Amino acid sequence: MTSISDNLNSPSPTANVHVLNINWFQKQRNGNDEVSLTLNISADLQSMFTWNTKQVFVFLAAEYETPENALNQVSLWDGIIPSKEHASFWIQTTNKYRFIDQGSNLVGKDFNLTLHWHVMPKTGKMFADKIVIPGYRLPNDYR
Amino acid sequence: MGWIGEYVDSIRSLQFRNVLTQMVSLGMIVASALIIWKGLVCVTGSESPVVVVLSGSMEPGFKRGDILFLHMGKDPIRAGEIVVFNIDGREIPIVHRVIKVHERHETGEVDVLTKGDNNFGDDRLLYARGQLWLHQHHIMGRAVGFLPYVGWVTIIMTEKPIIKYVLIGALALLVVTSKE
Incomplete structure (x- = not known):
C-alpha cells in the first residue's frame, strides 16, 4: 500500500557508457568466444529515489542476437546504490562477470549495452527500467 | 425423579450443539485460509505465491525474515529479475x-x-553437479x-515448534470458547 505514491514519481535518469579497451578476445577451448572489456560507466539515477526506496540495484548488460539465440543478455557489471547521495556515479572497471558467448559469434558482433536498474522499496511493489545504448561493435579478429 | 433426567438431557444436547457449531466455525476458518492460498496460486500462476527469505544471500535488499510476493506471468525471464528456483535434489527453493x-x-x-547480490560468485556451485544453466521448469x-x-x-515457528503448538492451541481455544 505504501508504494502507491511511488507511481507519482516520474524519474529522468541518464546513463553513458564507453568501451575504453578490449583487453583480450579469444575462443575458449570448448569453442565459446570470450572477451574482456574495460568500461567507463557514468549514470545519474538520483531521480529514482523516493521516501520508500531502500536501494537501487543497477547493472550493465551486453545484449545481442545470434543465429541460435533470439536474445543474449550477459551481465558485465553491477552495483547497489544505497542512497540518493550515491546515485550519481562514475566508474571505470573491467567486466566483473565473464563475457562468454554460447558459441562462437562474437567476432565483429554488433551489440547493445543496456543499463538496467531495479528499485527495491522499503515495502511494496518493486519496479525496474533500463536505458539501451546501441552501436557497440566487437573487433574483427581475436587478440 | 424424571424431570431431573430430562433437564440433564437438555443440557447435554445444548452442549453438543455448541460444540458442533464451534467445530464448524473452526473448519470454516481453516477452509477459508485454504481458499485464499489456492486462489493466490491461481491468480499469480506461481506454485507458492508467497515465500519467506531464509538466507542473507540477497542482503542488503532482502534480509532473513522478509516476505516476497511472487508472480510467474507469461513474460519471458530477463536479466536483473529476482527469481525463486528449485534445484533437483534440493528441497529448499532459492x-x-x-x-x-x-x-x-x-x-x-x-x-x-x-547470483545472490551478497554472494561473491555466481550460483553454479549451488546447482546440481555439472549443471551450468537453469531452465524454465x-x-x-x-x-x-x-x-x-x-x-x-x-x-520462528519452524525452528521452535513448541511456539507453533502453543500458538495453534491458543487460537483454537479462542475459537472454541468464543460465544456468538
Whole structure:
C-alpha cells in the first residue's frame, strides 16, 4: 500500500557508457568466444529515489542476437546504490562477470549495452527500467 | 425423579450443539485460509505465491525474515529479475537474481544463470553437479513485491515448534470458547 505514491514519481535518469579497451578476445577451448572489456560507466539515477526506496540495484548488460539465440543478455557489471547521495556515479572497471558467448559469434558482433536498474522499496511493489545504448561493435579478429 | 433426567438431557444436547457449531466455525476458518492460498496460486500462476527469505544471500535488499510476493506471468525471464528456483535434489527453493539469459529463437527456451547480490560468485556451485544453466521448469516465480520482517513468524515457528503448538492451541481455544 505504501508504494502507491511511488507511481507519482516520474524519474529522468541518464546513463553513458564507453568501451575504453578490449583487453583480450579469444575462443575458449570448448569453442565459446570470450572477451574482456574495460568500461567507463557514468549514470545519474538520483531521480529514482523516493521516501520508500531502500536501494537501487543497477547493472550493465551486453545484449545481442545470434543465429541460435533470439536474445543474449550477459551481465558485465553491477552495483547497489544505497542512497540518493550515491546515485550519481562514475566508474571505470573491467567486466566483473565473464563475457562468454554460447558459441562462437562474437567476432565483429554488433551489440547493445543496456543499463538496467531495479528499485527495491522499503515495502511494496518493486519496479525496474533500463536505458539501451546501441552501436557497440566487437573487433574483427581475436587478440 | 424424571424431570431431573430430562433437564440433564437438555443440557447435554445444548452442549453438543455448541460444540458442533464451534467445530464448524473452526473448519470454516481453516477452509477459508485454504481458499485464499489456492486462489493466490491461481491468480499469480506461481506454485507458492508467497515465500519467506531464509538466507542473507540477497542482503542488503532482502534480509532473513522478509516476505516476497511472487508472480510467474507469461513474460519471458530477463536479466536483473529476482527469481525463486528449485534445484533437483534440493528441497529448499532459492531466491536469487538473474545475471545471464540466453533465449533460443524458435522454441523460446531459456538458459539462465543466477547470483545472490551478497554472494561473491555466481550460483553454479549451488546447482546440481555439472549443471551450468537453469531452465524454465526450475523457476517457480519472480519476485514482484516485498514486505519486511513478517516472515519471522514462520521462521520462528519452524525452528521452535513448541511456539507453533502453543500458538495453534491458543487460537483454537479462542475459537472454541468464543460465544456468538
